[in-house]
Amino acid sequence: MWDLLIVNPFTNILLLIYALVGNFGVSIILFTLIIRLLTHPIMAQQIKSSAAMQELMQSEEFKKIQEKYKNDKEKLAQEQMRIYQERGISPFGSCLPTLIQFPILIGFYQSIVRAIAATPMQLTSLVRSVYPWLENITPSASLSALIPIQSQFLWMDLGQPERILIPGLSFGIPVLAIIVGLTTFVQTKLTMPPSASGSNDQTAQMNQMMGIYMPLLLFYFSLNFASGLAVYFITSNLAGIAQYAALGKVNWSNLFGMKKSPAPATKTKTGK
Amino acid sequence: MKLNRLFLFFALASLAGLLSACGAQPATNWPGVTTNGELIFLSSGQHVYTVQASDGLEVSAGTRFPLEADANHSLYAPVALGDDGLMLVGNASQANHDLFAVDSATGTPRWTFSEVKLPWIAGALTLDGNFYAPAGDGNLYSFSADGQLRWKQELSEHALWTKPVTDGSSVYLATLDHVLYSLQPETGAKNWQKEVDNGIVGAPALADGTLYFGTLSGTLYALNAQTGDILWQTQLDGNIWGTPALDGETLYIGTVYGSAGKFYALNAQTGVTAWVYEDEGSIIAGALVLPDQVIYVTEKGRVQSMNKQGVPVWQQELPKNKIYVTPIQIGDSILVTPMGSEFLMVAYNFTGAQKWTFTPAK
Numbered sequence: 001m002w003d004l005l006i007v008n009p010f011t012n013i014l015l016l017i018y019a020l021v022g023n024f025g026v027s028i029i030l031f032t033l034i035i036r037l038l039t040h041p042i043m044a045q046q047i048k049s050s051a052a053m054q055e056l057m058q059s060e061e062f063k064k065i066q067e068k069y070k071n072d073k074e075k076l077a078q079e080q081m082r083i084y085q086e087r088g089i090s091p092f093g094s095c096l097p098t099l100i101q102f103p104i105l106i107g108f109y110q111s112i113v114r115a116i117a118a119t120p121m122q123l124t125s126l127v128r129s130v131y132p133w134l135e136n137i138t139p140s141a142s143l144s145a146l147i148p149i150q151s152q153f154l155w156m157d158l159g160q161p162e163r164i165l166i167p168g169l170s171f172g173i174p175v176l177a178i179i180v181g182l183t184t185f186v187q188t189k190l191t192m193p194p195s196a197s198g199s200n201d202q203t204a205q206m207n208q209m210m211g212i213y214m215p216l217l218l219f220y221f222s223l224n225f226a227s228g229l230a231v232y233f234i235t236s237n238l239a240g241i242a243q244y245a246a247l248g249k250v251n252w253s254n255l256f257g258m259k260k261s262p263a264p265a266t267k268t269k270t271g272k
Numbered sequence: 273m274k275l276n277r278l279f280l281f282f283a284l285a286s287l288a289g290l291l292s293a294c295g296a297q298p299a300t301n302w303p304g305v306t307t308n309g310e311l312i313f314l315s316s317g318q319h320v321y322t323v324q325a326s327d328g329l330e331v332s333a334g335t336r337f338p339l340e341a342d343a344n345h346s347l348y349a350p351v352a353l354g355d356d357g358l359m360l361v362g363n364a365s366q367a368n369h370d371l372f373a374v375d376s377a378t379g380t381p382r383w384t385f386s387e388v389k390l391p392w393i394a395g396a397l398t399l400d401g402n403f404y405a406p407a408g409d410g411n412l413y414s415f416s417a418d419g420q421l422r423w424k425q426e427l428s429e430h431a432l433w434t435k436p437v438t439d440g441s442s443v444y445l446a447t448l449d450h451v452l453y454s455l456q457p458e459t460g461a462k463n464w465q466k467e468v469d470n471g472i473v474g475a476p477a478l479a480d481g482t483l484y485f486g487t488l489s490g491t492l493y494a495l496n497a498q499t500g501d502i503l504w505q506t507q508l509d510g511n512i513w514g515t516p517a518l519d520g521e522t523l524y525i526g527t528v529y530g531s532a533g534k535f536y537a538l539n540a541q542t543g544v545t546a547w548v549y550e551d552e553g554s555i556i557a558g559a560l561v562l563p564d565q566v567i568y569v570t571e572k573g574r575v576q577s578m579n580k581q582g583v584p585v586w587q588q589e590l591p592k593n594k595i596y597v598t599p600i601q602i603g604d605s606i607l608v609t610p611m612g613s614e615f616l617m618v619a620y621n622f623t624g625a626q627k628w629t630f631t632p633a634k
């Protein structure tokens with residue numbers, strides 16, 4: 001069912017773009033941007049909910065309740081829920097969009113791996129995934145035209161982990177994995193809410209930890225898995241920064257270690 | 273706070289596990305099997321195992337290559353057996369791309385070729401003491417037995433996945449680029465090349481000056497091995513992945529038809545279908561021809577015996593297994609290499625009774 005609903009459609013869209021543009025690296029980039037565009041409303045909602053939650057957590061009323069009921073967890077939860085309802089905030093408003101995006105991430109990852117098909121056994125899955133009617137859209141999307149997928153993109157083979165070999169060095173430099181780590185770090189920093197970087201609350205600390213764990217995790221993936229995945233990560237990171245910038249939520253102060261006071265409440269409310 | 277950190281850590285670790293197939297080292301290709309009649313050489317993941325054909329026992333854990341399991345070894349190509357107990361196998365790992373020439377008696381490497389920076393998927397051919405190894409970089413490499421590179425010929429922008437075949441005077445190699453090549457063994461120079469309608473995954477079968485092979489479009493071809501001219505071609509239902517099996521005037525080949533399969537018997541002279549048998553499982557591997565029966569295996573774990581008139585004789589089911597490797601006859605045994613069992617090989621007699629299974633000792 002997962003294959004039928006998620007991986008196969010994603011794989012075919014990826015292949016169709018490949019058939020149209022003739023370059024698998026470009027098709028990964030374009031498909032990533034399309035997915036980012038389609039999930040933009042969800043992401044905008046997530047940002048808005050996050051900001052509203054941040055604002056609430058900074059409010060005097062919220063801090064007073066935390067202080068007042070710090071020894072009564074049940075009462076604290078009840079009071080927090082009351083405030084959420086009064087202000088029309090869903091406590092899961094910032095989590096749900098992430099959960100919705102999660103299967104998309106997994107499905108897209110699997111579709112890239114499937115489309116690259118680095119061995120005959122992996123090719124059996126790809127051949128079965130290709131919709132026969134795809135070639136009605138363009139003849140270059142027929143099975144015979146698609147296979148073999150030309151996995152060369154710039155200096156890399158998208159089906160293999162990327163390394164640049166330098167004469168004199170016995171090992172390759174994982175340039176793409178380093179770029180993935182850096183762009184993930186930058187994206188996490190830039191998109192962290194202003195209040196998170198300077199405060200000591202739990203959300204801020206969680207965000208700071210994400211800023212460390214996520215770049216390391218994606219660096220690890222890019223180091224060991226097909227470089228097509230790294231192309232996806234880099235594109236996704238850059239597109240994510242661009243989305244936040246378009247919504248006016250990029251926080252440059254986090255990146256350069258400058259202190260910046262939280263955005264005024266009115267700004268958050270307008271969802272700018 | 274510590275709980276939150278732990279939660280975040282485990283959430284990300286779970287994501288890592290999920291994306292990397294739950295932390296296991298998944299098989300990225302099907303195993304490779306070679307035999308010299310007495311011994312079976314099984315390339316299956318991190319090792320090449322040497323197994324006695326008579327009883328399915330590993331000769332000795334000391335003959336494994338490599339001796340110790342190594343995550344940087346992904347050995348799936350069938351080994352090429354050379355003179356003096358030498359065997360050649362390439363590494364399909366994404367981290368190491370060495371081609372190893374190993375003493376099969378001791379599991380000790382004699383020489384290693386490390387200049388290719390992409391995985392080795394296909395098995396190599398041995399001819400007159402020399403090796404012909406198709407590589408992941410699209411080149412066919414020829415080595416002498418002592419590891420000297422004789423020549424290399426660039427044939428594809430894609431990895432080469434198919435084992436070359438020979439009639440003694442030429443080397444024939446099929447590619448996923450829709451092209452079949454005929455090359456001179458001494459120099460690698462091209463005699464001819466023939467473009468067909470789709471990618472070729474299975475090695476060609478060669479008999480009486482004719483090359484038989486199928487494509488992913490399901491077209492079965494017969495080519496004049498001398499000239500590359502098409503003698504006939506015929507369209508079958510589904511995709512062809514395996515090598516056709518020849519039995520005098522008859523050609524046997526299975527297809528992948530969605531999740532099912534079709535097993536064909538055709539006239540080797542004309543390509544006309546004699547009979548077709550439909551199976552609920554896809555047929556990816558080639559067939560094995562025995563004196564009074566023909567055996568095919570399916571992706572659903574079935575070992576099926578047919579008589580030569582297309583009537584089923586016996587079958588064995590290996591539930592939860594997938595079989596992608598062409599069965600091999602060794603003496604009075606039929607060797608099957610499934611994926612998904614606790615055992616890596618199983619031998620049957622000619623009536624389908626199980627003789628032994630092989631499970632590597634830990």
